[in-house]
Amino acid sequence: MAARMQQGGRPGGSRFAQFKLVLLGESAVGKVSLVLRFVKDQFDDYRESTIGAAFLTQTIALDESTTVKFEIWDTAGQERYKSLAPMYYRNANCAVVVYDITQASSLDKAKAWVKELQRQANENIIIALAGNKLDLVSADPTKRAIPAEDAAQYAREAGLLFFETSAKTADNVRELFTAIARKLPLDQAGPRSIRSAGHRPGVDLRPESSGTQGASGCNC
Amino acid sequence: MSQATRRHSLDTPPPTSNRRRRHSTSIIGSQDLPPPPPVKDTSPIQQHEFRSVRSSTNLSTYNSNNNNNSAQQPPVSSSPSITPAPATRTLPTASAPAEKPVPRDRYGFKKANQHITLSVYEAWAGSYISYVERRRAKWILLMKSYGLPTVNPERFPPKSDKVKRYVRKGIPPEWRGAAWFYFAGGPARLAQSRGAYWECVERARAGELSGVDRDDIERDLNRAFPDNVRFKPDAPGWDQREADDDGQPGETSIVRALRRVLQAFAVANPRIGYCQSLNFLAGLLLLFLDEDEEKAFIMLGIVTNEHLPGTHDRSLKNIDIGVLMSCIQESMPAVWVKIDDTQEYGSLPTVSLALTSWFMSCFVGSLPIETVLRVWDSFFYEGSKTLFRIALAIFKLAEPDIRRLSDPMEVFQVVQNAPRRLVDANALLEACFRRRNGFGHLSQETIDVRRRERARAFGAEKASRADLLGVGEESGAVVRSSSRGGGRFKRSLSRRRAKT
Ligand SMILES: Nc1nc2c(ncn2[C@@H]2O[C@H](COP(=O)(O)OP(=O)(O)O)[C@@H](O)[C@H]2O)c(=O)[nH]1
Numbered sequence A: 001m002a003a004r005m006q007q008g009g010r011p012g013g014s015r016f017a018q019f020k021l022v023l024l025g026e027s028a029v030g031k032v033s034l035v036l037r038f039v040k041d042q043f044d045d046y047r048e049s050t051i052g053a054a055f056l057t058q059t060i061a062l063d064e065s066t067t068v069k070f071e072i073w074d075t076a077g078q079e080r081y082k083s084l085a086p087m088y089y090r091n092a093n094c095a096v097v098v099y100d101i102t103q104a105s106s107l108d109k110a111k112a113w114v115k116e117l118q119r120q121a122n123e124n125i126i127i128a129l130a131g132n133k134l135d136l137v138s139a140d141p142t143k144r145a146i147p148a149e150d151a152a153q154y155a156r157e158a159g160l161l162f163f164e165t166s167a168k169t170a171d172n173v174r175e176l177f178t179a180i181a182r183k184l185p186l187d188q189a190g191p192r193s194i195r196s197a198g199h200r201p202g203v204d205l206r207p208e209s210s211g212t213q214g215a216s217g218c219n220c
Numbered sequence B: 001m002s003q004a005t006r007r008h009s010l011d012t013p014p015p016t017s018n019r020r021r022r023h024s025t026s027i028i029g030s031q032d033l034p035p036p037p038p039v040k041d042t043s044p045i046q047q048h049e050f051r052s053v054r055s056s057t058n059l060s061t062y063n064s065n066n067n068n069n070s071a072q073q074p075p076v077s078s079s080p081s082i083t084p085a086p087a088t089r090t091l092p093t094a095s096a097p098a099e100k101p102v103p104r105d106r107y108g109f110k111k112a113n114q115h116i117t118l119s120v121y122e123a124w125a126g127s128y129i130s131y132v133e134r135r136r137a138k139w140i141l142l143m144k145s146y147g148l149p150t151v152n153p154e155r156f157p158p159k160s161d162k163v164k165r166y167v168r169k170g171i172p173p174e175w176r177g178a179a180w181f182y183f184a185g186g187p188a189r190l191a192q193s194r195g196a197y198w199e200c201v202e203r204a205r206a207g208e209l210s211g212v213d214r215d216d217i218e219r220d221l222n223r224a225f226p227d228n229v230r231f232k233p234d235a236p237g238w239d240q241r242e243a244d245d246d247g248q249p250g251e252t253s254i255v256r257a258l259r260r261v262l263q264a265f266a267v268a269n270p271r272i273g274y275c276q277s278l279n280f281l282a283g284l285l286l287l288f289l290d291e292d293e294e295k296a297f298i299m300l301g302i303v304t305n306e307h308l309p310g311t312h313d314r315s316l317k318n319i320d321i322g323v324l325m326s327c328i329q330e331s332m333p334a335v336w337v338k339i340d341d342t343q344e345y346g347s348l349p350t351v352s353l354a355l356t357s358w359f360m361s362c363f364v365g366s367l368p369i370e371t372v373l374r375v376w377d378s379f380f381y382e383g384s385k386t387l388f389r390i391a392l393a394i395f396k397l398a399e400p401d402i403r404r405l406s407d408p409m410e411v412f413q414v415v416q417n418a419p420r421r422l423v424d425a426n427a428l429l430e431a432c433f434r435r436r437n438g439f440g441h442l443s444q445e446t447i448d449v450r451r452r453e454r455a456r457a458f459g460a461e462k463a464s465r466a467d468l469l470g471v472g473e474e475s476g477a478v479v480r481s482s483s484r485g486g487g488r489f490k491r492s493l494s495r496r497r498a499k500t
């Protein structure tokens, strides 16, 4: 779903915008962990593999008058899910492509995702590259498989935001999402988003849903 | 048991005394006697039967601690009941500090999780325990009426309406794995392919396993059941070992067994290889088949080839989800209206992304564990129609919520999260099979016909999508020459393919 925004929809003329964000990257690089750090400020050393996709939301205040709600799609990383990928990233406003700085091959996979996004996804999609598991390298520099400078250079060339992150220690996680929010076209985002434009009538796209956390929304 | 156990104990030496005890006394003769009165904690999945799934001493220790939640679990190594073999006790596991013991069910799963609080769990468990006891008593009578043993049974009554009803109401936990194996047709498969499993284990070792599959498996071993004590103990335990050529440091025996089963399966099923979600299927099978790897391997083959053909293939087609969508459209139009964004997006609504795991993992991770087990009881007895019926029942139970919502993403969250709270397994099964507004009428025939239609549609769609997206062709054939069963489905598919 594309950005939906209400100008002055809340007291004090504050702005509220909603964006779809998709996480991509090889299996086990830490996608789910980054999301859970961002949304719930939690980290587990062990958690179940993601099958298909999971959906969560998180709202952040950019400044006193601007609130951004991310609709976050976490995806399974395995190659065979690739045929579903267009379903994840259709109408995505932004993407976080994750690799693991201790696994050389994971950056290649990330580059492939970037390429696919730039070819197939929304024209104006904001893409951030996240080199995750920074804590492992801080603890033991020999574990680093991808020099930060290499990735940074690639990110510059490809026009991506770039952060090295740790879902475990929370390093740069909030920074990553905030930087994305700042880069999103808050001013152009309007209620006639791509999605609502083509949507069948009768469906009310309320910009603000009652629950903002993934776990809310149902009491059964 | 023989070959698997022998081979396994070759691969996995020490905890010998424990291991042997497990096989000789694991069922502790509880079936013929009324269960001992519940201790303090009356959770149904706690108590004595905990041992039936695994009667290792450290778990009993764990369990008795658990019965008194306030008691700190003593370090396993100092427990008098533990006699760890020397090689098994040195384990510097990174994540096993002295944490407070977590309340666990009889299978070793944490009772509470992010979707179910401990009090919600206990409120349900209080009455479920007596339900399970009542059902067990009935099963014992049933078994006796067929002259079948009630201790470690390996055979079960022939299929009938009565037995089907009994299965739907729940197989006694300590017989569950054996009953799954029996009703799914495991014994005949085992007789045909004895030894095939260990051959595949060897082939995987000898280099037939692709690097990608090997890596994907490694990444998923610790991500199968991190909330189960046998996959991830709270403290270093007797069955964790140091690194050797058979595994990583700190792995429990079941994690090593899981690796072998997944690797062997990938070698034996090149069209599938390793698919995420097989870690859940194989892990749960191992847990309930007392780590009999050969049986787990056979069951995994039955699930993926017979019941869910194509579902785990290297090129995913989501045929089952398409079939489910057509069923929803028919039986719950008010729900369909809320989830249908196909005009906008194409063949499958976005909500499909929340459903992949329902089929691929057979609800592991999507439903609470006891509910999954109850679904699997019926699944292995009745076949894949059970998964569709249960999926429809989930939507039915969530229908009031779904109808109230208008934002498609909120609907998505309901579909994603509602099943995770369905701790009341009886309520779900009742909604599934009740006469009025239930889904017991949905036949396997209907499902298989629709699967064929979807497979055909998929072929056409893929052809055009491949042009559009440059998606790599991965041979979309659903036919598995090596598989048996479901023959009609496959034959007609191959005929169709031959034509095109
Ligand atoms: N040390 C460390 N481990 C991490 C970090 N992020 C994720 N992990 C671990 O890496 C594994 C895979 O993470 P997960 O989030 O499931 O990966 P995904 O498959 O990309 O969603 C898990 O065992 C995590 O605990 C991190 O920042 N630092």
Ligand SMILES: [Mg+2]
Pocket (backbone or CB within 6 Å): A028, A031, A032, A049, A050, A074, A075, A076, A077
């Ligand atoms: Mg994940």
